[in-house]
Amino acid sequence: MSMSIDLGQLLESSGAILRGHFLLTSGRHSDIYFEKFRILEQPHVLSALCTLIAKHYKDAGIQLVAGPTTGGIIIAFEVARQMGLPAVYVESENGIKTLRRNKSIEEGVKTLIVDDVLTTGTSLFETRTAIETAGGTVVGYGVLIDRSTPETDFKLPLYGAYKVEAQSFAPDAVPDWLANIPIHKPGTRK
Numbered sequence: 588m589s590m591s592i593d594l595g596q597l598l599e600s601s602g603a604i605l606r607g608h609f610l611l612t613s614g615r616h617s618d619i620y621f622e623k624f625r626i627l628e629q630p631h632v633l634s635a636l637c638t639l640i641a642k643h644y645k646d647a648g649i650q651l652v653a654g655p656t657t658g659g660i661i662i663a664f665e666v667a668r669q670m671g672l673p674a675v676y677v678e679s680e681n682g683i684k685t686l687r688r689n690k691s692i693e694e695g696v697k698t699l700i701v702d703d704v705l706t707t708g709t710s711l712f713e714t715r716t717a718i719e720t721a722g723g724t725v726v727g728y729g730v731l732i733d734r735s736t737p738e739t740d741f742k743l744p745l746y747g748a749y750k751v752e753a754q755s756f757a758p759d760a761v762p763d764w765l766a767n768i769p770i771h772k773p774g775t776r777k
């Protein structure tokens with residue numbers, strides 16, 4: 588399957604792309620939402636997307652792949668498996684992303700952070716802080732779906748297996764046409 592040609596259609600038909608009025612985990616509003624679990628439920632689709640990330644970073648000297656809970660754990664496992672590397676999982680503890688379960692990282696280990704859907708980068712930045720606090724060196728990011736805006740500065744290489752232009756609006760800048768649609772709050776952040 589040619590992911591660059593068929594992925595958008597596959598995401599639509601699988602129910603991964605939802606339309607309406609959504610309050611995103613970032614606090615922003617959008618008329619489009621990406622339901623990552625529709626991708627995570629289809630191993631062949633997830634594996635194909637992870638292959639794109641693994642191939643993109645194959646010559647970057649990566650030594651470890653990290654992902655945040657929830658979806659990022661599955662993605663980190665699959666990208667690490669394909670690259671023949673170990674994976675580490677970043678969880679929340681008292682509202683802060685951290686390594687738990689007695690996990691440590693050797694100082695300077697070159698780490699790739701992966702995640703599911705990128706909008707503002709909050710999850711990537713929090714995961715980066717956790718990895719760097721533990722001693723790792725983050726060298727790049729890989730995401731399944733990149734819906735970020737060009738003005739976001741990630742300060743490191745970013746690769747999205749599927750890039751989509753999706754508008755989002757600050758809470759005080761929601762246009763009338765969107766405000767007139769009943770709001771839904773999917774996602775994992777409170």
